[in-house]
Structures are given as structure tokens and as C-alpha cells.
Amino acid sequence: MAELFDNLIDRTSSSLSHPTGEGIVIDIGTGDGLFVYQSARQNPNKFYIGIDANPRPLEKVSEKIHRNPAKGGLPNVLFIQAALEDLPSELDGVADEVHVHFPWGSLLQAVATGDEKALRSLRRICAAGAVLEIIIGLDPERDRSEIERLGLQPLTSAYIEEELIPRYAAAGFEKLEGGVLAQTEWSKIKSSWAKRLKGSAGRTLVYIIAQVPVVHT
Numbered sequence: 644m645a646e647l648f649d650n651l652i653d654r655t656s657s658s659l660s661h662p663t664g665e666g667i668v669i670d671i672g673t674g675d676g677l678f679v680y681q682s683a684r685q686n687p688n689k690f691y692i693g694i695d696a697n698p699r700p701l702e703k704v705s706e707k708i709h710r711n712p713a714k715g716g717l718p719n720v721l722f723i724q725a726a727l728e729d730l731p732s733e734l735d736g737v738a739d740e741v742h743v744h745f746p747w748g749s750l751l752q753a754v755a756t757g758d759e760k761a762l763r764s765l766r767r768i769c770a771a772g773a774v775l776e777i778i779i780g781l782d783p784e785r786d787r788s789e790i791e792r793l794g795l796q797p798l799t800s801a802y803i804e805e806e807l808i809p810r811y812a813a814a815g816f817e818k819l820e821g822g823v824l825a826q827t828e829w830s831k832i833k834s835s836w837a838k839r840l841k842g843s844a845g846r847t848l849v850y851i852i853a854q855v856p857v858v859h860t
């Protein structure tokens with residue numbers, strides 16, 4: 644299985660120059676931006692873009708990144724208010740990694756049903772060879788009303804392999820893997836929602852990893 648949660652790119656992106664020379668990482672549904680902020684601190688030669696439809700959770704972290712570096716400022720981060728369904732065209736083909744962690748609402752519906760239009764939006768922002776990582780944490784009991792509202796199927800290994808993966812493949816992703824993660828994986832995820840939900844025994848953690856084909860010249 645590919646390595647999860649860990650800033651998968653350690654190669655030099657052909658499309659980029661310093662200080663983004665190790666790649667551009669886009670986190671969609673970034674929430675309070677914790678994953679983006681912590682990853683950007685650890686990887687100063689990657690550029691991180693956190694995107695969320697809701698501007699409110701982005702307010703604090705957007706202010707923080709503009710401070711003096713000694714006070715938490717970071718030059719390699721940008722936050723954008725946008726929905727997956729309406730990503731700015733300036734992002735087309737720029738991402739070397741795309742992350743979607745603990746999606747909810749329309750974002751959850753898009754990635755958990757393999758919605759064609761949404762998957763094409765994800766594909767559109769990817770550079771050649773980009774890696775897509777999706778982590779979904781659902782509790783069939785506690786999240787029942789949202790699951791029913793969004794019309795989600797149970798995220799079993801069979802559903803992921805037989806239904807979802809072919810939809811991701813049709814949208815232009817390859818080398819697809821998906822399945823259920825062990826509870827021990829919670830602690831590895833840099834995410835406020837992972838921290839919030841990790842005590843919940845009934846919650847299953849599901850992942851999908853995919854790659855955009857590399858262009859050989």
C-alpha cells in the first residue's frame with residue numbers, strides 16, 4: 644500500500660521553481676487548515692494551498708500565515724475560499740498532491756459516490772503524476788442522517804473496489820487503491836477532525852489513493 648498522510652512527493656516537480664520546487668499540495672475541504680499549516684512548516688520547499696467552501700474556519704489561520712515567521716508566519720501557504728464544484732481555473736494542472744480529509748456535506752457526497760463532475764474537478768487541478776489521497780471517517784449510527792441525506796452506500800471494501808474505483812478511473816485517475824484503515828492510523832493524520840473523532844469506536848476510516856498518469860516525453 645502507498646504511504647498515507649505523509650506528503651507523498653519527494654521528487655522535484657518539473658513545473659515548479661524554488662520555493663515550490665518540491666511540489667504544490669492542495670487540501671480541499673481544509674477546515675481550519677491544520678494539515679496545511681503543519682505540513683507547510685515541515686516542508687518549506689513545498690507550497691500548500693488550503694481550500695474550503697466555508698471561509699469562517701479559515702479566518703484564524705489565514706491571519707497567522709501573514710505574521711512574522713518568528714510568530715508563526717509561513718511564506719509557503721495560501722488559503723482560498725472555493726467549493727470543489729467551482730475551483731478557480733488558475734489551479735488547473737498545478738497540484739502534485741491533492742488531499743481530501745474527513746469531507747462532509749457536498750464534498751463527502753462527491754468523493755464517496757464518485758460523482759463524475761466532482762472527480763473531473765479534482766482531476767483538472769492535478770499535474771501529471773499527481774497523487775490524490777482521500778480519507779473518509781464515517782460512523783454508520785452517529786452519521787446516519789447525513790448518510791441518508793446524501794444517499795451514501797456503506798463504504799465497504801467491495802463497494803470501494805467494485806463501484807468507486809472504476810468511477811475514479813473513468814475520471815482519469817490510475818494506480819487506484821482503496822480500503823479500510825486500522826484504528827491505529829488515526830494518530831498519523833494531521834487533522835483537527837481526526838483529533839476530534841479518534842475516540843469513536845464505531846467510526847470506520849476509509850481511504851482512496853490514486854495517481855494521475857505520468858506523461859513520458
Ligand SMILES: C[S@@+](CC[C@H](N)C(=O)[O-])C[C@H]1O[C@@H](n2cnc3c(N)ncnc32)[C@H](O)[C@@H]1O
Pocket residue numbers: 671672673674675694695696697700725726727728743744745746747748749750751834835836837
Ligand atoms: C469535517 S470538515 C474537515 C476539515 C479538515 N479537512 C479536517 O480534517 O480537519 C469538512 C470540511 O469540508 C468543507 N466542505 C464541504 N463541502 C465542500 C465543498 N463542496 N467544497 C469545498 N469544501 C467543502 C466544509 O466547509 C468543512 O470545512
